[in-house]
Amino acid sequence: MSKVFFLPIDKASMEGGFTKLLSKIVSGKRILPTDTVAVKIHPGEEGNSSYVSPDNVNRVIEAIGPGTDRIFLTDTTVLYPGKRMSAPDYLHLAHEHGFGLPWTPPFIIADGLHGEDETIVKMPEGFQADEAHIASIISNSDAMVIISHFKGHLLTGFGGALKNLGMGCASRAGKLYQHSSVKPLINTDKCSACGICAAHCHVKAISIDSHASIDTDICTGCGECLGRCPEGAVRVSWDQNMSVFMRRMIEYAYAAVSVSNPLLYVNFVTSVVPDCDCMKDIAPPLVDDIGILASADPVAIDMASLDLVTAAPAAKNSPVRAEAGIDKFSAYRPDINGTLQLSIAESLGLGSMEYELLKVLERDQQ
Ligand code: SF4
Numbered sequence: 420m421s422k423v424f425f426l427p428i429d430k431a432s433m434e435g436g437f438t439k440l441l442s443k444i445v446s447g448k449r450i451l452p453t454d455t456v457a458v459k460i461h462p463g464e465e466g467n468s469s470y471v472s473p474d475n476v477n478r479v480i481e482a483i484g485p486g487t488d489r490i491f492l493t494d495t496t497v498l499y500p501g502k503r504m505s506a507p508d509y510l511h512l513a514h515e516h517g518f519g520l521p522w523t524p525p526f527i528i529a530d531g532l533h534g535e536d537e538t539i540v541k542m543p544e545g546f547q548a549d550e551a552h553i554a555s556i557i558s559n560s561d562a563m564v565i566i567s568h569f570k571g572h573l574l575t576g577f578g579g580a581l582k583n584l585g586m587g588c589a590s591r592a593g594k595l596y597q598h599s600s601v602k603p604l605i606n607t608d609k610c611s612a613c614g615i616c617a618a619h620c621h622v623k624a625i626s627i628d629s630h631a632s633i634d635t636d637i638c639t640g641c642g643e644c645l646g647r648c649p650e651g652a653v654r655v656s657w658d659q660n661m662s663v664f665m666r667r668m669i670e671y672a673y674a675a676v677s678v679s680n681p682l683l684y685v686n687f688v689t690s691v692v693p694d695c696d697c698m699k700d701i702a703p704p705l706v707d708d709i710g711i712l713a714s715a716d717p718v719a720i721d722m723a724s725l726d727l728v729t730a731a732p733a734a735k736n737s738p739v740r741a742e743a744g745i746d747k748f749s750a751y752r753p754d755i756n757g758t759l760q761l762s763i764a765e766s767l768g769l770g771s772m773e774y775e776l777l778k779v780l781e782r783d784q785q
């Protein structure tokens with residue numbers, strides 16, 4: 420049974436609360452002055468405000484201790500058009516959201532200019548994927564701290580540490596593999612036949628006539644064309660089986676853990692909105708803010724986060740009237756079984772769904 424430490428939100432602002440919470444996990448795990456430590460965050464899409472704030476990220480980093488000056492914030496580029504699709508755009512957005520400024524650690528894109536900078540990880544026998552494409556900065560760091568915002572998600576019901584690992588540490592090709600059992604599609608209504616995608620396709624799978632066409636027999640699924648199209652005409656197919664998607668995502672979480680030396684996981688169970696930080700603000704939170712969790716086990720911390728949300732009453736303006744004891748994410752998206760990601764992760768040996776929840780300050784006062 421794994422330990423999950425819990426700082427209730429009413430105590431979170433208390434001086435030393437973060438330090439006490441995180442010291443429970445990091446004690447005994449030394450960071451050397453020469454170590455490069457990647458702090459995996461999600462700085463939020465343009466128009467989103469529910470992401471973990473720079474102040475809270477800084478508080479986690481301060482609590483980890485003065486082990487190294489080589490701590491940096493990081494995230495990967497994404498598959499869809501917007502301000503997180505290429506490194507320069509993403510850096511601008513991260514700065515707008517307060518990350519990578521002089522009073523925070525530097526923010527470094529983990530997978531290169533267009534998501535192409537990756538490490539190929541060989542997967543164990545019996546996995547669906549023979550290899551995983553993990554962002555090179557993740558695999559080249561000496562250690563990683565995973566800070567996640569626990570909230571709902573369109574495809575996985577909810578997202579926390581496991582999703583941050585599996586999807587968030589994948590390069591563009593890795594994301595594409597997880598998201599799509601087929602190759603990218605061209606929206607011919609949007610395509611202007613400019614040829615930019617074809618010029619950047621490394622296997623010449625794209626031909627241009629009145630619009631671009633992809634030869635799926637040649638396409639390797641690298642995702643380069645997604646990032647290059649100025650019209651947003653290249654898209655991912657989202658119509659695959661949900662369980663296939665979750666299995667792929669969790670196998671990638673396994674790959675990320677295997678190459679990154681994770682020190683600890685921190686989940687902010689705050690602003691628990693139904694959608695992820697990749698979306699603009701749409702719906703209000705499902706529950707009131709609950710607190711901050713820390714653990715060395717990504718499965719246990721997500722399980723504990725889910726249980727805390729389930730146990731809480733619905734927030735005043737919640738889009739679903741699910742009372743205490745009802746799974747809010749299932750109530751919001753009845754067709755998605757979010758706990759599948761946890762059971763798959765447990766079956767792959769990533770952690771345990773059984774945990775002991777330890778309230779940090781209560782325990783300290785004993
Ligand atoms: S995904 Fe990569 S290989 Fe496939 S068409 Fe796009 S650029 Fe070419």
Ligand code: SF4
Pocket residue numbers: 605609610611612613614615616617627630631647648649650651652653
């Ligand atoms: S880059 Fe986009 S708009 Fe240009 S040809 Fe390719 S799909 Fe069409």
